Amino acid sequence: MSEDGGAGEPLSGDQKREIAVWFLANAPTGEIHYVAKDVRALLGDDAAYEAAAAEAYPEYNKTHLLSLQLPDRSGDIIITTYGEIDRNNYLDPRTAQIATVDHVKQTCTKLRPAADEELPSAYIEEFRSAIDYEVSKYVGEAYPKGVSAVYCTNGKDLEEPGADFGLAVVISAARRSPRNFCNGSWRSIWTLEFSYAFQLVEIKGKIQVDAHYFEEGNVQLDTDVDCKDSTIMQSPEDTGHTVANIIRHHESEYFSSLEESYLNLSDATFKDLRRKLPVTRTLFPWHNTHAITLTRDLAKELGIGKGSHVTR
Template identity: 65%
Template sequence: MADADSSEPEQQLNPKQKIEIAKWFLLNSPAGEIQYISKDLKTILKDDNVHNLAALEAFPQYNKSHMICLEFPDRSSDVIISSFSEVSDNEYLDPRTAQVAIVDHVKQVCTEARPASDEELPSSYIEEFRCALDAEIMKYASEAYPKGISAVYCVKGNDVEEPGSDFELVVLISAARLSPNNFCNGSWRSIWNIEFNDEDQSVEIKGKLLVGAHYFEEGNVQLDASHECKDSTLLQNPDDSALAITNIIRQQESEYLAALEASYLKLPDTTFKDLRRKLPVTRTLFPWHSTMQFSLTRDIAKELTIRK
């Protein structure tokens, strides 16, 4: 066997190439399926070292882009893993509880928690806006998403102490539903950037909504939907701003859901029809018993075009 291997050296991948391939599979795992992909890869690679190195690089990236939610060890609340909440490679901030979660990316668990330091938290002036918005968003998310987890972060102007400067908050809503036993997984991610502009006393709101679903019982079908939108409102006191922003987010997300539903409703009779009709243009099953005539008509048509 060893001889057979060495006779085809060009087909042998070096460990670095194997790691790259393994990472590609891990990063392209559908929502909630990276552990399954990882397990299958381990079997295929037959090289735990390569597998571990790929996992160490791919899991953090996957966890952040999928905005997975992990429970604190004391089960008091959840932390969203994302680039907005990242304090260091394995530390993620939960502003609501002012805690930093220490996570094991590959196992996808939060192993420890520590109180956030003052530098990691926004100033009390910003915190008023953040906290008011967090409360409104949490209320909305719990109504709209049965499994939704939300968080609000300050991503710019953490140290602004009083009116007169710009700052920016980010609202995340992450909802995942995993039912591998029913061969079905899905996730909804909302990312809202909220810019508070001091000069024109306005709040610019930009949203990115990402929805995915995977159904794989005796097949493999995936939905990918994404939508970007924006809106704006006036800068007000923390409580009124929070209400106005949450209303905009609620409305935009509801409209988007309605648009998704509309896309599904249009499928059978319009969109899908452009790929393949349910019935032939003749509206009856294809006349296989009298196909001789097709060949004949084709022959005649061919003859005619040739003679022309």
């Protein structure tokens, strides 16, 4: 990294930190450690790097919904704002435990039982656990490398019916294979707003998909979509089943649209490229039925090419 700014003046420590934070925060899925190694070497300033890492890693981990194995191997915890107790401590609602996280090393260092005030009431927990059970079944079928969690977002102290409350479903599936020059992830967040007056559950979802292929090149997929739906408020068990089916439907539909888009990639996007041939001067066989499309490859890497995700 050059020591000179745009006007020929040396970069200050804060400027170096800001530049390093940008590179770290924008690292592709599963590649922040590789980026960090290069950034540290280019900076040549350990103090600036440490400050940048302390700022960038927590946000990167939350943005990418990083999942980490709990120290007691009882499951995985998702690093998300919905479970954030403070900067380094996160709630795993399924096991009712708080994990202390080392963001830079991306590991859980210790575990403790959650206090009563950190958990929802028994009434809210009925809905939370029922939805968690059904969603975890769906994720287990659709994403062999996936994890999920359900958090209470508001009304956690509600003891009985009579007021509104909210839950959030978080799904994270990642496949990291740097030796094969490929990393990718599927992330989705579904917020559920329970209206007691209308006996209605409003559902809003955001699905994010990214993939990075970097063998003799640099190809990235980064896409997302917002979804809306609703259902009537039922018993916890019936609500859980319905919510899981709604999520399954929208995620399956989005995956199918991605697959269709990339099957037609050569006829659309690539015709608009200024350079019609890559540096190798060799056309990629997009129309070859034996060639793997970006979406199919992503599906294979994430392990989601079965069940409801692919419509034949």
